[in-house]
Amino acid sequence: MEAMLSPASDEYVAAVHPVNQTERIETLDVLRGVALLGILLMSIQAFGLTEASVQQLVRNPHGGNYWLVTLVHVLFENKMRALFSMLFGAGILLFLNKSRSSSGMEVPELFIRRQLWLIVFGLINAWGLLWHYDILFHYGIVGIFLFPFMRLSPRTLLVCAVAVGLIYSGKLYWQFAEQKQKYEKFQQVTALEKKNKKVKLTDEQKDDKSAWEGMVKGRQYDSKADKADVVAMRSDYATVWSHQLPKTKRMEASFFYQFGLWDIVSMMLLGMALFKWGFFSNRLTTRHYTFLAIGGILIGQAMAWFSLSNHELAIVNFTRYVSTNSLPVAEVLMPFERAFVAIGWASLVLLAYRSGRGAWLWKALSAVGQMAFTNYLMQSMLCTLFFYGYGLGYYGDMKLYQLYIVVAEIWLIQLVFSLMWLKTFRLGPLEWLWRSLTYGRRQPMLRTETSPQVTPVFS
Template sequence: MENTLSLADQSGTKPAAVPPAILQPVARTERVQTIDIIRGVALLGILMMNIPYFGLPHTHDRTLFNLPAESTDYKTYMVVSILFEGTMRALFSMLFGAGILLFTAKKGLPDSQYTVADFYFRRMMWLIVFGLFNAYILLWPGDILFNYGIAGILLFAFRKLKPSSLFIAAFLCVAILFGKEIWKTMEQKDHRQGYLKAVQLEKQKKKLTDEQKKEKEAWLAVEKQTKPDKKEDAEIIKNRQSNYGAIFLALQGVNIKRESTKLYQFLFWDAIAMMFFGMALFKLGFFTNQLPTRTYAITLLAGYGLGIPLAYLAFRDQVAWYSNPGQVIDTQSFSFQALYQVRRCLEAVGHASLLLLVYRSGVVPWLMKALGNVGQMAFTNYLMQSIICTIFFFGYGFGYFGKLAYHQLYYVVAAVWAFQLVFSVVWLRYFRFGPFEWLWRSLTYWKPQPMRLQATESDVAAVAP
């Protein structure tokens, strides 16, 4: 979530060799500005994908895919799905991978009883705790901090691999997820065939076996997941508009499943695939603005040129699926949704390339600075989004859950963006870290870190191990 050593100046050239850094939090003058900018955009963009789950029942996609194509909600959903779905989280994960390399590049003090590994694993363990806090206390079941902490512990062992090896590791993770998606489709085909056979036998007035009944029920359950269920939606809305205790109990099972079964099946692989990519790109100098402008232009064109069409084809497949899943299973030989990881990685690299080109152009330096401040306080801003949105939507706050149309949720997103941009700029005029960054660092080094900007570097060295 943070970077700790500057590997390039603003012009993109490699700096001269510097003495090994002591093991302490990064000084503001040592931050890599481009990483902060990209992280800031990713952090703000994540809210675009999270907001429907803050403000609407988790079954909202069933309703949206069944809306008329000319409706405002449908058009909004299409644009968000094609251009941003999964891409902001991919960028965030890539930069987390880069942050692993930055943190572990530190050198310990000669007289310190701890190594960088000690602080690194303590840091990941506290991140897991923050993830539990976000999920169970702030009541956000879409938390990623828990997953990142688990993934970060594993990735420590891969930090010294060459970029080529990291790319291979990333592709293997993507292949695993691709295989899981294909396997899921094959299971659905089996259920569909079992259902059709069961229906045929019923028409012939033949008695179904228990196995045939299960196959029929399995396919009917698949079909049910594609159709709006007003009764289920009403129950969810009623719960989220109630008190804290009721919402906690309703989300407890969701959080437990997400941090166990779903973590193993999908979320862990989803995270480390992009983290491996991020580590490889960082080692190549991509995120630190060290590559030629021509390279960023090519990655922009390739990322968008391949990623956006794949995203459109995947969205079209989903429209067909929610319209008639039986027909899709019977006639479709391949689903572009299986290429989810490929297309979101391509689009994420395209987004990052665009940002780096804008940064180099110097067109909107004030915006780049503001986004960099958001990225520097990404940990605080991420948790702040949970706090703001749950208070705005849930019953123990303003109770707007289920009261806004899908497209209206993005007015809330715009308001939160404006607040976080201004808040980050103002806060960092007076303080070295965001409040949650300060807490995380203090827990990592097990000593309170200097907070106000008036603190000198000698003060920092005296406090940090």
């Protein structure tokens, strides 16, 4: 693929030169819009239902809601977020390839300021809007780490992405190995108790036994705990905040540093490589996009369907999952499954875009992509106000299929709002605020205002 578009080629220079608001790469915006709207397909489940109630659909595999949750899992879960991360990686290169800013500050300084403000917005989304699956905080941190990678060749970036993906896969396997070790220790203790019912367990043996029993209990359906979860989420803001606090701490701290970091780094590096090859800027041949669409979707979906039974077994019977498996197939394959499918979906979208049909749709998706930052936080605001108790309080009150009616409504709102807003303004409201904070001065907002040279990362 490197021969298709080398870093020294005229096409590559055109793809990464600093762009004005009127010189955007439209396909990048379209793909960003698709990824942003696609993310809601998965996040709506966490906005509107308890995790336990969603898992109950897997434990009782029949009916339309089971097939719906299965199809969403196989086709989209993690894939749209992976594509979003890839596009953010591409945006990093767009920003850093500016020769010099008009603010008097060097581009690296501006980039660091931009990322730090993104971290602030992420904290607001997680701790203020109460969305514990926020990704802005993570993107802000990871983007700073990836600063030194901008000068690497696309092939080297791809190697780095694969290496980090393997580390992520390895960490997921290591987690499973620790679970299996706990199960084996539990088995040894129970075997000892069966052999001698009067045996007095040591403190270490008691800990081994309770550790496994606590793990299994935490994965079983508890109707009382599920109902209490719903009651808390339908309460006032302070109650919801306190209830979400442990989840938010876990996602912003321990989960991110153990697993999420490797996930995001691998996808952003892959996005940087693909951007340097001209993938996102629609510069590959139709034959190449066709090959990537078919190959990416077939390989990725084959992995997804192959690992589905393993994924469901971990929910239905965790003890059997640990005791009968030597390899957590679903988790080990996941980093690569999502990359293949994300590239496949992106290639399919670019092929459809290249056909020239449905110009109105591409214009609308491009508008959503231009305002991705605003629309991402808008999804948090709309969903929390609709489902949480300090809003309309529909949390836990809707069937799974009904959630996707809400998704369709939010999509429509964001498509129309983005188109209407960009008729008057050059930036989304939060894109404008973020850029103004980054540059340390008010940026032009109206289309009639004179604009300094700007380059989008998230917007």
